[in-house]
Amino acid sequence: MHLLKYRLTKRQLDVLKNRKELIKAGISRRDLLKLGLMTSAGVLVDGLSVSRAFGQTTTPTAIDATGAITAVSRSTSQSCGSRGSSLCVVSPPIQPFLDLLPTPRDGTWRIQTPTALSPAPTVAPNTGAGEGRTIAHQAFTEFPPQKFYGVTQKAGALSITSDPTIDPQNLWGFAIGTPEQNNPINVPGPLYVEHYNVPILVRNYNRLPPEGQNGGFGKPSVTTHLHNGHTPSESDGNPCNFFEIGQFYDQHYPNVYAGIKSTHPGTGDIREALHTLWYHDHRVDFTAQNTYKGLAGMYLLFNDKDTGDELTGFHLPSFPQFDIPMVFNDKVIDPSTGQLFFDLFNLDGILGDRFLVNGKVQPVLHVSPRRYRFRWLNTGPSRFYQFFLTDLTNLGANNTFWQISTDGNLTDRPYQVSSARVSVSERVDVIVDFTGKAGKTFYIENRLIQSDGQGPSGGLFAAGQGDLILKIVVDGPVVNDNSQNPATITAFYGFPNTTDPVRVERTFVFQNRGDWEINEKIFACDDIRFQVLKNSNERWTIQNEGSSWHHPVHIHFEEFQTLSINGRAPATSPLVQKGRKDVARLESRDTHVVYFRFRDFHGRYPIHCHNVVHEDHAMMAHWEIVDTGGDTNPRP
Amino acid sequence: MIKMSRRAWLGMASAAAAVGVVGLPPLQRESRAAPLPPRELIRRRNFPNVVLTTHEGERVRFYDDLIKEKFVTVNMMYSTCKATCPLTTANLVQVQKLLADRVGRDLFMYSITLDPKQDTPEVLNAYAKTFGVGAGWKFLTGNPDDIEQLRRRLGFRWANQEMDKNKDFHTGNLRYGNEPLMLWGAVPGLAEPTWVSECILFADWPENRLRDRQRIVEAKSRKASDAGRTEPVAPMTHDHGQH
Numbered sequence: 118m119h120l121l122k123y124r125l126t127k128r129q130l131d132v133l134k135n136r137k138e139l140i141k142a143g144i145s146r147r148d149l150l151k152l153g154l155m156t157s158a159g160v161l162v163d164g165l166s167v168s169r170a171f172g173q174t175t176t177p178t179a180i181d182a183t184g185a186i187t188a189v190s191r192s193t194s195q196s197c198g199s200r201g202s203s204l205c206v207v208s209p210p211i212q213p214f215l216d217l218l219p220t221p222r223d224g225t226w227r228i229q230t231p232t233a234l235s236p237a238p239t240v241a242p243n244t245g246a247g248e249g250r251t252i253a254h255q256a257f258t259e260f261p262p263q264k265f266y267g268v269t270q271k272a273g274a275l276s277i278t279s280d281p282t283i284d285p286q287n288l289w290g291f292a293i294g295t296p297e298q299n300n301p302i303n304v305p306g307p308l309y310v311e312h313y314n315v316p317i318l319v320r321n322y323n324r325l326p327p328e329g330q331n332g333g334f335g336k337p338s339v340t341t342h343l344h345n346g347h348t349p350s351e352s353d354g355n356p357c358n359f360f361e362i363g364q365f366y367d368q369h370y371p372n373v374y375a376g377i378k379s380t381h382p383g384t385g386d387i388r389e390a391l392h393t394l395w396y397h398d399h400r401v402d403f404t405a406q407n408t409y410k411g412l413a414g415m416y417l418l419f420n421d422k423d424t425g426d427e428l429t430g431f432h433l434p435s436f437p438q439f440d441i442p443m444v445f446n447d448k449v450i451d452p453s454t455g456q457l458f459f460d461l462f463n464l465d466g467i468l469g470d471r472f473l474v475n476g477k478v479q480p481v482l483h484v485s486p487r488r489y490r491f492r493w494l495n496t497g498p499s500r501f502y503q504f505f506l507t508d509l510t511n512l513g514a515n516n517t518f519w520q521i522s523t524d525g526n527l528t529d530r531p532y533q534v535s536s537a538r539v540s541v542s543e544r545v546d547v548i549v550d551f552t553g554k555a556g557k558t559f560y561i562e563n564r565l566i567q568s569d570g571q572g573p574s575g576g577l578f579a580a581g582q583g584d585l586i587l588k589i590v591v592d593g594p595v596v597n598d599n600s601q602n603p604a605t606i607t608a609f610y611g612f613p614n615t616t617d618p619v620r621v622e623r624t625f626v627f628q629n630r631g632d633w634e635i636n637e638k639i640f641a642c643d644d645i646r647f648q649v650l651k652n653s654n655e656r657w658t659i660q661n662e663g664s665s666w667h668h669p670v671h672i673h674f675e676e677f678q679t680l681s682i683n684g685r686a687p688a689t690s691p692l693v694q695k696g697r698k699d700v701a702r703l704e705s706r707d708t709h710v711v712y713f714r715f716r717d718f719h720g721r722y723p724i725h726c727h728n729v730v731h732e733d734h735a736m737m738a739h740w741e742i743v744d745t746g747g748d749t750n751p752r753p
Numbered sequence: 754m755i756k757m758s759r760r761a762w763l764g765m766a767s768a769a770a771a772v773g774v775v776g777l778p779p780l781q782r783e784s785r786a787a788p789l790p791p792r793e794l795i796r797r798r799n800f801p802n803v804v805l806t807t808h809e810g811e812r813v814r815f816y817d818d819l820i821k822e823k824f825v826t827v828n829m830m831y832s833t834c835k836a837t838c839p840l841t842t843a844n845l846v847q848v849q850k851l852l853a854d855r856v857g858r859d860l861f862m863y864s865i866t867l868d869p870k871q872d873t874p875e876v877l878n879a880y881a882k883t884f885g886v887g888a889g890w891k892f893l894t895g896n897p898d899d900i901e902q903l904r905r906r907l908g909f910r911w912a913n914q915e916m917d918k919n920k921d922f923h924t925g926n927l928r929y930g931n932e933p934l935m936l937w938g939a940v941p942g943l944a945e946p947t948w949v950s951e952c953i954l955f956a957d958w959p960e961n962r963l964r965d966r967q968r969i970v971e972a973k974s975r976k977a978s979d980a981g982r983t984e985p986v987a988p989m990t991h992d993h994g995q996h
Contacts, residue, residue: 465912632925
C-alpha cells in the first residue's frame with residue numbers, strides 16, 4: 118500500500134481505512150462534510166477514539182461510586198434492580214432445604230452408560246446418515262474409542278424443588294442413549310465417569326423442539342463443548358461447529374495426557390492430568406440461553422493416582438460414596454409463568470435469585486463424620502461465588518477445608534483455606550473433614566457480594582448473611598475413612614516447568630467499547646485471528662481493560678500455568694491462585710501472565726469470556742493450532 | 754402442608770409486596786386466567802407499543818407495525834454521532850445488500866435515533882439517503898420519553914451508569930430477532946458484513962435457513978476471489994481501529 122511509505126500512525130491508517138469503507142459504501146466526501154464526519158482537510162473524524170477514550174476515563178473511582186454496594190442485603194432479595202437489567206423479575210419464594218442433593222452415590226444423578234451406535238462411527242463425517250460434523254476425526258485410528266455413548270438433547274419437564282408452589286420446569290437436557298431409547302432428560306446432564314487411556318466416543322443427537330417452541334428463549338441448534346478436555350478441535354464442541362435438529366455429531370475424546378504425541382511420546386505427561394471437567398452447549402450467540410435452559414453436565418477423569426478409590430493412589434475419598442460433584446447455578450423463576458425467566462436483551466450479564474445445586478433448589482446433603490471430596494462447578498451464567506462453610510450456631514468459627522484443585526487440575530499440594538472463589542466455569546475440588554462433627558449442620562454459603570451481571574463488587578457478607586446454598590447435615594453412620602489426611606499429603610504430581618523458551622508472546626485485552634471486544638476486534642466464526650505452531654510454547658498476557666466488568670477468560674484445549682497476577686506471583690492464601698488452570702479470572706483491571714504448551718492436535722479453538730452473556734455478544738476470538746508455520750502476532 | 758397450585762399462589766402473590774414485575778403493566782393475576790404465554794410476556798416486557806415516525810414521515814407503532822410477526826434487526830444511532838454510527842450504518846448497508854431480496858420482503862431493519870430532538874424525520878431521511886439505505890430499512894424517531902423507554906426495554910443500556918449516560922456506548926450492538934419464534938440475539942454492528950448477515954439469519958424462518966446460508970457461503974467465496982485478484986488495500990475487516 119503506497120501510503121505506508123509516509124509512515125502513517127496506526128490511528129491515521131485506521132481513520133483512512135474507515136474513510137475508505139465509507140466511500141466504498143457509496144458515500145461521497147461532500148456527504149461526509151455535510152454530516153460533519155470529515156474535516157475540511159479531508160480527515161475523517163476519528164470518532165471511535167472518542168469512545169475509546171471515554172472507556173478509559175471511567176476511572177476506578179467513578180466506577181466505584183456506581184459499582185460498589187456498601188449496604189446490600191443478601192442477593193436473594195436484591196437481584197431485582199440488577200442495574201443494567203432492562204427488567205425486574207423476581208422469583209416467588211421457594212422453601213429451601215426440602216430436597217436431597219442428587220448425587221451419583223445413590224443414582225439420583227445418573228452416570229452415563231454405553232450404548233450401541235448405529236450406524237457405526239466413521240472417521241469422515243457421515244453426512245448421509247445425518248451427521249452434522251464437517252471435519253474428519255484426526256486421532257480416531259490412533260486412539261480408537263473403547264467405549265461408545267449416545268446422548269440425546271431434547272426437552273422435558275423436571276422438578277427443581279418439592280415446594281408445591283413451584284411447577285416442574287420445562288428444560289432442555291441430555292437423555293442417556295439414542296433418541297429411540299427415549300430416556301428422560303437429566304439436568305445436569307448424565308455424569309461421565311472416565312479413565313485416562315480409555316478413549317471414548319459420544320454420539321450427540323439434537324432432538325430439541327423446533328423454533329417457536331422454546332418457551333421464550335433458547336435456540337435448538339447446539340454444539341457441546343467438553344470444557345478443559347485435551348480434545349481434537351473437531352470434537353471440542355467449537356461454538357461454530359453447531360448442528361441442527363435431526364442431526365447427530367460424533368465427538369471423540371482420546372482421554373490422553375498432553376504431550377502424548379510430542380514431549381512425552383506414547384504416554385503423555387501425567388503432570389497435565391485433568392480430573393474435573395464439564396460439558397455444556399457452546400452454540401455461538403446462544404450459549405447463555407441454552408446452558409441456562411439446562412444443557413450442561415460434568416465429566417470426571419480418573420487415573421492410577423486419582424483413582425476414585427481411597428485405598429489406592431493419592432488416597433482421595435472414594436467415588437461415588439465420598440466424592441460428590443456439585444453443579445451450582447442461579448436462576449429466576451418468572452412469577453407470571455412459573456417457569457425459568459431469561460433476560461433476552463441484557464448485555465452486562467444476568468443474575469438469578471434462586472440457587473440450584475445439581476438441579477435442585479437449595480438442597481440437603483447427609484454425610485458421615487469423615488472426609489469427603491466435593492467438586493464445585495459454577496455454570497453461570499454470570500455470577501461469581503465465594504464459598505464458605507458456615508455453622509449457623511457458631512458464626513465466629515473459621516471452618517477450614519482443603520483445596521486440592523484449580524479448575525479440576527490438582528494443585529501441587531493441598532492448601533488449607535477458609536473459602537474458595539469460583540467464577541463462571543471455574544472448578545474447585547476440596548476435601549472437607551467432618552470427623553468429630555457428628556450432629557452438626559453446615560451450609561455452603563456464598564458470601565461474595567454481587568448486585569448485577571458485571572461481576573462482584575469485591576466485598577463479602579458477614580458469616581450467615583450470604584446465601585445458604587447447600588445444607589450439609591452430619592448425621593450419617595460412622596464409617597471407615599481410608600482417605601489420607603490432606604495435611605499429610607506433601608505433593609500431587611507437581612507442575613511442568615514454565616521456563617522452556619516461548620516461541621511468541623501475545624497480549625489479549627478484554628474490553629467494552631460499546632460492544633464486547635478483544636484487542637479492539639470483533640468476533641466472527643471465520644476470522645482466525647492467529648496461528649499457534651503445534652508443539653510450541655507461548656506466553657500470553659490477558660488483561661481486563663475495565664474495572665466495571667469482570668471476565669472469567671477461558672482458553673480451550675490447553676491448561677496454562679499462571680506466572681503472575683498484576684505483577685505478583687499467584688498466591689496460595691487466602692485464595693488459591695497458583696496452579697494449572699483453564700480460566701483466567703480477570704477481576705477489575707487484572708493482568709494475568711500465563712504459560713502454555715500447545716501439543717499433539719491441530720485445529721480451531723476459541724478464547725472467550727465465560728460470562729456467557731459477554732461471550733454471546735462477541736467477547737471471543739478464534740485461533741488455530743497449525744502443524745507448520747504459525748504467526749508471531751503479539752496482539753492478535 | 755396444604756398443596757397449593759401455582760395459580761393459587763399467583764392469586765396470593767398480588768398481596769406479596771416483594772414479588773412482582775415492577776414497572777410493567779399489571780399482569781391481571783386476579784383474573785385467574787391461564788399464565789401468559791412467553792411470547793406475550795416478551796412483548797409486554799421488551800416491546801412497548803410506542804408511536805414512532807419513520808424517516809419517510811410515516812407514523813408507526815413499535816410493536817404492532819414493526820415487530821409483531823416479523824423477522825427484524827434493531828440498532829440505535831444518531832445523525833450527529835461521529836463515533837461508531839457512520840461506520841455501522843455503512844457496514845449495515847453492505848449487510849442490506851447481502852440480504853437484498855429479503856430486506857423489505859420478510860426481513861425488516863430498524864435504526865432508532867438516540868437523539869430524537871435533533872433527528873427529525875427530515876434529518877433521518879437525509880442521513881438514510883447519504884448512506885444509500887435501501888427499502889425495508891426504517892430510521893425511527895419519536896417522543897424522547899418513548900425513545901428512552903425503548904432503549905431501556907431493548908437492553909441498549911449498561912449497568913455502569915457513567916457509560917449508560919453516553920449515547921456512544923449504545924450504538925455498538927445490533928439486535929436481531931424473530932418475534933413469533935422468540936429468537937433474539939445480538940451482534941456488534943461493526944462486525945464483518947458477512948458475519949453480521951450470518952448472525953441475523955440465526956433468527957431466520959427455518960425454511961429459509963439452508964438457502965440463505967448457501968448465499969453467505971457464496972458471498973464469502975466471491976470476497977475471497979476478489980481479494981485474490983486485487984491488491985490488498987483497506988480490506989473490509991472489522992478492525993475498525995481507534996487507537
